[in-house]
Amino acid sequence: MKKFLFCISFAVFSALALSSCSQNDPYGYSVKNNQIVYNTPPRPAGQQSMLGFSCDPIENVRVGFVGLGMRGPGAVHRFCYLDDATVVALCDLHEERVEKAQQILESHGKPRAAGYWGEEAYKELCEREDIDLVYLAVPWQLHTPIAVYAMEHGKHVAIEVPAATSVKECWDLVNTSERTRRHCMMLENCCYDFFELTCLNMIQQGLFGEIVHAEGSYCHNLDPYWDRYEGDWRMIYNREHNGDVYPTHGIGPVCQDLGIHRGDKMDVLVSMASDAFRGQQTADSRYGEGAYEYANGDNTSTLIRTRNGKTILVEHAVATPRPYSRMYQITGTRGFANKYPNQGLALGDAVPEDAGIEDLDAEKYMSNEARDALMARYQHPITKEGGLAEKAKEVGGHGGMDFIMDYRLIYCLHNGLPLDQDVYDAAEWSSLVEITEVSINHGSMPVVLPDFTRGEWNKSKGVSFAMAK
Numbered sequence: 001m002k003k004f005l006f007c008i009s010f011a012v013f014s015a016l017a018l019s020s021c022s023q024n025d026p027y028g029y030s031v032k033n034n035q036i037v038y039n040t041p042p043r044p045a046g047q048q049s050m051l052g053f054s055c056d057p058i059e060n061v062r063v064g065f066v067g068l069g070m071r072g073p074g075a076v077h078r079f080c081y082l083d084d085a086t087v088v089a090l091c092d093l094h095e096e097r098v099e100k101a102q103q104i105l106e107s108h109g110k111p112r113a114a115g116y117w118g119e120e121a122y123k124e125l126c127e128r129e130d131i132d133l134v135y136l137a138v139p140w141q142l143h144t145p146i147a148v149y150a151m152e153h154g155k156h157v158a159i160e161v162p163a164a165t166s167v168k169e170c171w172d173l174v175n176t177s178e179r180t181r182r183h184c185m186m187l188e189n190c191c192y193d194f195f196e197l198t199c200l201n202m203i204q205q206g207l208f209g210e211i212v213h214a215e216g217s218y219c220h221n222l223d224p225y226w227d228r229y230e231g232d233w234r235m236i237y238n239r240e241h242n243g244d245v246y247p248t249h250g251i252g253p254v255c256q257d258l259g260i261h262r263g264d265k266m267d268v269l270v271s272m273a274s275d276a277f278r279g280q281q282t283a284d285s286r287y288g289e290g291a292y293e294y295a296n297g298d299n300t301s302t303l304i305r306t307r308n309g310k311t312i313l314v315e316h317a318v319a320t321p322r323p324y325s326r327m328y329q330i331t332g333t334r335g336f337a338n339k340y341p342n343q344g345l346a347l348g349d350a351v352p353e354d355a356g357i358e359d360l361d362a363e364k365y366m367s368n369e370a371r372d373a374l375m376a377r378y379q380h381p382i383t384k385e386g387g388l389a390e391k392a393k394e395v396g397g398h399g400g401m402d403f404i405m406d407y408r409l410i411y412c413l414h415n416g417l418p419l420d421q422d423v424y425d426a427a428e429w430s431s432l433v434e435i436t437e438v439s440i441n442h443g444s445m446p447v448v449l450p451d452f453t454r455g456e457w458n459k460s461k462g463v464s465f466a467m468a469k
């Protein structure tokens with residue numbers, strides 16, 4: 001009896017504690033029917049939806065880069081291959097990193113850009129009249145504040161992943177983009193990898209039947225990198241937060257496959273993390289035994305159910321030694337695909353006869369030859385445009401996908417087309433950073449996700465990639 005009363009009072013206390021944590025927060029959550037339910041506040045007056053948004057074509061897209069650490073200079077290099085873009089300004093905390101990026105421009109025969117350095121120097125860059133797009137590769141904690149500042153100053157923004165670290169920041173991006181009518185794209189490069197793009201094309205052509213379940217992950221041992229992040233920002237974030245703090249490489253491509261906010265919606269998730277066995281060892285060896293209690297579980301698994309009854313599994317594992325994997329697995333009513341460790345297609349009766357593939361059986365991987373022939377046949381149209389696939393492999397950036405992403409961003413701005421990824425993608429995918437942590441911190445309680453489109457998730461059908469006529 002005592003135990004029963006304890007349980008009841010603990011449950012009541014927990015419910016009160018949970019519902020009170022965000023009672024007055026329009027972007028917070030409350031507990032209803034044993035679920036955590038995030039608020040979806042009404043759209044403030046003066047804002048309009050950004051679904052399908054496009055603006056006037058920009059003849060030459062003038063770009064300012066902020067953040068020139070491990071990731072940023074590669075983007076500067078790639079932009080030197082884009083005819084319809086010019087690098088106008090470069091910014092970092094450190095003067096020498098700006099100088100190194102200037103040398104990249106010079107090595108491509110491009111003019112030096114305006115250079116800025118220091119903690120608040122990005123403001124001067126954003127305030128320039130001659131910049132169309134601000135491209136951010138700074139620590140996660142700075143993504144949203146700088147992106148908001150840039151949009152407030154009339155700039156489109158492209159933000160490295162994840163675009164935001166909290167649900168409040170996700171709404172800041174949505175609200176600012178809707179109010180200023182500026183594009184806000186997250187740079188989710190994994191959506192542009194060849195296998196993922198080809199599978200998306202096959203899915204949209206019906207080869208998998210109805211998609212039932214999809215998996216994506218970020219399993220990457222970061223041991224070689226921890227010491228290289230500026231000011232230790234990544235370790236600090238992981239040390240202080242449980243949950244899937246880097247979900248977008250896994251969730252991005254599968255959300256496109258499922259048409260999330262283009263006919264379906266991520267509805268409810270449950271997240272569970274292992275303890276931080278190796279994470280704690282790493283923190284102990286970096287800072288001294290017991291200096292910090294390391295929060296991020298070594299393995300985080302999140303299950304999401306969509307409004308149309310599909311499920312998604314997302315995993316995050318950056319502390320343990322293991323082969324790299326983004327998982328990427330698609331289960332449909334008529335076929336199956338798996339990317340790691342080996343790219344495999346198992347497709348059956350939905351493959352057209354004229355594809356000439358024999359012995360089709362969705363319970364068996366087809367031969368590598370048959371897979372490659374089918375992949376060539378279903379190569380995504382955007383990668384065929386002007387020999388983009390070949391050029392991307394030559395320019396590089398994670399095997400070419402980074403260049404395809406940058407190319408598409410500039411192509412769409414140059415042609416006045418909607419971008420491939422919109423601000424709602426950025427918000428939905430990044431919101432998992434906080435929402436998975438909230439679920440875990442409450443005993444893996446189910447969490448109902450907010451609707452960043454505010455009721456418009458069912459307006460269009462399937463992701464599309466705009467092409468100039």
Ligand SMILES: NC(=O)c1ccc[n+]([C@@H]2O[C@H](COP(=O)([O-])OP(=O)(O)OC[C@H]3O[C@@H](n4cnc5c(N)ncnc54)[C@H](O)[C@@H]3O)[C@@H](O)[C@H]2O)c1
Nearest residue numbers: 067068069070071092093119137138139140160161229230
């Ligand atoms: N999409 C991908 O495949 C991929 C790969 C690597 C990194 N990233 C993302 O890129 C971003 C940067 O990661 P990184 O590995 O380059 O980290 P990093 O620490 O090497 O680089 C961050 C840079 O930002 C600069 N910076 C910090 N504060 C600044 C400020 N106030 N103004 C201007 N510059 C400032 C730092 O000096 C540093 O040079 C992160 O969001 C990360 O998640 C994405």
